[in-house]
Amino acid sequence: MGIQTEQVKFRKFSRTKFVKKLQRWHTNFSPAHDPDLKTSKLRLEITVLVLTVAAAILLCGQFGSSKDFDAMFRSRFSYFGDDITDGDEFDYIVVGAGAAGSAVAARLALAGKHVLLVEAGGDPNILTKIPRASLALGNSFLDWSYDTLPNEKSCLASKGRRCRFTRGRCLGGSTSINYMMYTRGHREDYDFNISGWTWKDIEPYFLKYEGLQDLNLLPKSSAAYHNTSGVVSIGYFGDSGNPWHKRIIEGMTSLNFPYNPDVNAESQIGVSKVLGFTSGGERVSTAKAYLELEGVQRNLKIAKNTQCTGVIIDENNTARGVTVSRSANETLRLYAKNEVVLSAGTIGSAQLLMLSGVGLKEHLREFGIPVKADLSVGNEMSDHVLPLVNIKVDHDAISASNPLSIGLKGIEALQWLTTRTGPMTSNSLTDVTAFLNSNCYNFTLKRLVNDRPECAIPNLQFIYAYVHKGVANIAHTFSDSFLPIAGEVLEQTISANDESSFIVISPVIMRPKSRGWMRLASSDPLVPPAINPNYLSEESDVKEMVEAIKIIEQMVETPIYKKYNASIHRLKISGCPDVDKNGYWECYVRHMTNSVYHAVGTAAIGRVVDERLRVKGIKNLRVGDASVLPHLPRGNTAAAIIAIGERLADFLLQDQWLSR
Numbered sequence: 001m002g003i004q005t006e007q008v009k010f011r012k013f014s015r016t017k018f019v020k021k022l023q024r025w026h027t028n029f030s031p032a033h034d035p036d037l038k039t040s041k042l043r044l045e046i047t048v049l050v051l052t053v054a055a056a057i058l059l060c061g062q063f064g065s066s067k068d069f070d071a072m073f074r075s076r077f078s079y080f081g082d083d084i085t086d087g088d089e090f091d092y093i094v095v096g097a098g099a100a101g102s103a104v105a106a107r108l109a110l111a112g113k114h115v116l117l118v119e120a121g122g123d124p125n126i127l128t129k130i131p132r133a134s135l136a137l138g139n140s141f142l143d144w145s146y147d148t149l150p151n152e153k154s155c156l157a158s159k160g161r162r163c164r165f166t167r168g169r170c171l172g173g174s175t176s177i178n179y180m181m182y183t184r185g186h187r188e189d190y191d192f193n194i195s196g197w198t199w200k201d202i203e204p205y206f207l208k209y210e211g212l213q214d215l216n217l218l219p220k221s222s223a224a225y226h227n228t229s230g231v232v233s234i235g236y237f238g239d240s241g242n243p244w245h246k247r248i249i250e251g252m253t254s255l256n257f258p259y260n261p262d263v264n265a266e267s268q269i270g271v272s273k274v275l276g277f278t279s280g281g282e283r284v285s286t287a288k289a290y291l292e293l294e295g296v297q298r299n300l301k302i303a304k305n306t307q308c309t310g311v312i313i314d315e316n317n318t319a320r321g322v323t324v325s326r327s328a329n330e331t332l333r334l335y336a337k338n339e340v341v342l343s344a345g346t347i348g349s350a351q352l353l354m355l356s357g358v359g360l361k362e363h364l365r366e367f368g369i370p371v372k373a374d375l376s377v378g379n380e381m382s383d384h385v386l387p388l389v390n391i392k393v394d395h396d397a398i399s400a401s402n403p404l405s406i407g408l409k410g411i412e413a414l415q416w417l418t419t420r421t422g423p424m425t426s427n428s429l430t431d432v433t434a435f436l437n438s439n440c441y442n443f444t445l446k447r448l449v450n451d452r453p454e455c456a457i458p459n460l461q462f463i464y465a466y467v468h469k470g471v472a473n474i475a476h477t478f479s480d481s482f483l484p485i486a487g488e489v490l491e492q493t494i495s496a497n498d499e500s501s502f503i504v505i506s507p508v509i510m511r512p513k514s515r516g517w518m519r520l521a522s523s524d525p526l527v528p529p530a531i532n533p534n535y536l537s538e539e540s541d542v543k544e545m546v547e548a549i550k551i552i553e554q555m556v557e558t559p560i561y562k563k564y565n566a567s568i569h570r571l572k573i574s575g576c577p578d579v580d581k582n583g584y585w586e587c588y589v590r591h592m593t594n595s596v597y598h599a600v601g602t603a604a605i606g607r608v609v610d611e612r613l614r615v616k617g618i619k620n621l622r623v624g625d626a627s628v629l630p631h632l633p634r635g636n637t638a639a640a641i642i643a644i645g646e647r648l649a650d651f652l653l654q655d656q657w658l659s660r
């Protein structure tokens with residue numbers, strides 16, 4: 001009853017928030033609020049864009065083949081969903097349809113098991129299919145939109161000194177809203193010092209799912225590192241049409257970064273055009289890759305828009321099933337004959353474990369939760385973190401709000417809708433990346449020297465994005481929480497971006513020493529947990545970021561950047577030293593911190609689960625997702641977590657066979 005009352009409150013709160021947003025949108029655009037009519041003009045321009053896209057959609061429906069139309073609007077966007085009733089029983093219940101959960105559930109179903117996949121979110125929408133739209137999906141209704149606790153060491157330029165902590169909430173989970181970069185990290189990353197966890201053990205699972213489309217575009221030597229027939233299609237993004245794509249690579253090679261054609265082969269080091277979770281001009285989420293597989297639907301039920309609220313654990317510490325909630329008035333109990341699998345992600349799985357009595361005993365008692373297993377769930381969370389560094393460049397004199405620019409975007413949208421080609425098939429500059437060990441960068445020679453074995457293990461990754469002139473203003477007009485910054489930093493950023501386009505260079509620390517935690521904020525499953533990633537609590541992380549910015553300072557001095565008058569936008573930040581003084585960059589990175597949304601470790605192998613991903617002290621309960629990784633891979637995380645999902649499916653099937 002308590003849970004149901006809180007659900008009503010939760011729903012009312014969301015509706016009020018939505019109405020308030022609408023009211024603010026209207027107020028912001030009323031001429032009374034904006035006497036110089038600047039934003040009213042913007043409203044007109046945005047309306048033109050929306051109408052152009054709508055017209056494109058209608059034209060497509062009218063003149064495209066009906067097969068295209070169906071594909072565009074129905075079959076690809078709506079997955080099968082199933083009715084469930086209280087007391088239903090399955091062989092396995094998997095919670096969370098993200099990177100790992102979709103893989104586990106589909107593999108079990110293909111093996112003939114009767115499986116229920118419980119997902120809090122619904123279908124991914126059309127925007128999730130468009131690679132170019134990926135940067136716009138965070139903070140939308142497809143996002144859990146967690147905020148971290150306020151802190152004094154990082155994200156200081158963000159509203160309330162809280163860091164944004166985006167997580168996908170739909171079929172495909174974060175793979176439906178992420179930036180789609182496909183990197184596996186370094187082989188050493190998978191040595192967990194636990195029996196059965198080395199690169200040799202996990203590599204077959206990376207290869208099992210990989211369906212590389214573009215092997216012919218890689219060097220011959222790459223063949224040994226790839227598979228072309230797995231279920232997850234991997235390929236190159238389309239041409240962004242952005243000239244900075246080539247220029248960034250040229251800038252890095254001027255600093256002696258080798259061009260590396262394949263970061264998933266022998267070496268990660270150098271500048272690369274990376275492969276992505278993309279095929280045929282669309283995103284490939286794990287929902288697309290696994291839930292659409294032939295044969296899956298026969299044995300798999302999907303409960304969409306259904307939030308798991310806990311695991312049912314009996315008096316013998318055996319998991320029997322889960323409780324779920326779909327609406328304010330309904331809590332269902334569903335049972336698993338064999339096992340329950342939590343794949344709800346670093347935050348979701350840890351929260352569910354704690355709600356079910358698996359966690360630190362003092363913490364659980366604080367919330368009156370009976371303790372089933374005293375384990376350090378939620379501790380030792382680590383995440384990739386970066387400072388946003390904006391480089392002002394002369395590139396495109398036309399502002400994003402110019403009708404010409406809007407018209408071009410409309411045409412690009414039309415091209416994508418009708419043919420799945422054109423610039424919308426690219427995630428902008430995000431497919432260019434560079435890995436390096438900054439200890440092997442010589443600042444005097446202005447060169448990456450790579451002169452000893454440790455240089456092969458990266459401690460930094462550069463990720464790039466492009467912000468067209470005027471876009472920050474438009475984005476902020478759409479929603480005051482669209483950009484992850486606030487106050488004076490936001491104002492300076494918008495006005496600098498009104499004058500010039502930005503190349504955003506984000507140096508990501510591969511192995512940050514700072515560790516955070518997450519805890520319950522309430523025993524109500526619908527209340528978001530308390531998340532404290534503790535970014536930059538270790539000085540060495542700040543030092544690595546500042547060193548990376550010193551490399552960026554040398555990068556903007558290379559001839560290609562000079563040619564376009566590139567300069568780092570040095571924000572004036574209250575409380576920080578002047579821009580040319582010692583300590584400025586240290587203070588800058590503490591303000592401009594952003595998560596890369598790769599958090600791992602809250603239910604790590606060794607601490608919370610054993611080497612076969614079984615929760616210690618509880619029978620028939622496993623965890624398989626980002627939470628089980630004891631540390632971060634040196635790269636983007638989705639590839640590794642899909643491999644974890646594949647491996648967990650094998651563990652489940654092998655162990656069930658052995659127990660017969």
Ligand SMILES: Cc1cc2nc3c(=O)[nH]c(=O)nc-3n(C[C@H](O)[C@H](O)[C@H](O)COP(=O)(O)OP(=O)(O)OC[C@H]3O[C@@H](n4cnc5c(N)ncnc54)[C@H](O)[C@@H]3O)c2cc1C
Nearest residue numbers: 096098099100120173174178179180181308348626636638
């Ligand atoms: C914005 C963004 C950009 C990223 N970019 C990249 C990138 O370019 N390349 C890359 O490799 N990685 C990237 N990542 C990281 C990568 O996507 C994640 O690490 C990976 O998807 C995590 O997998 P997971 O299975 O642990 O969790 P998720 O994929 O997040 O899936 C968890 C699922 O569980 C569901 N869930 C949670 N709680 C419950 C509950 N109580 N009941 C029912 N369902 C629940 C969620 O709704 C979600 O669908 C990015 C992530 C984000 C958010």
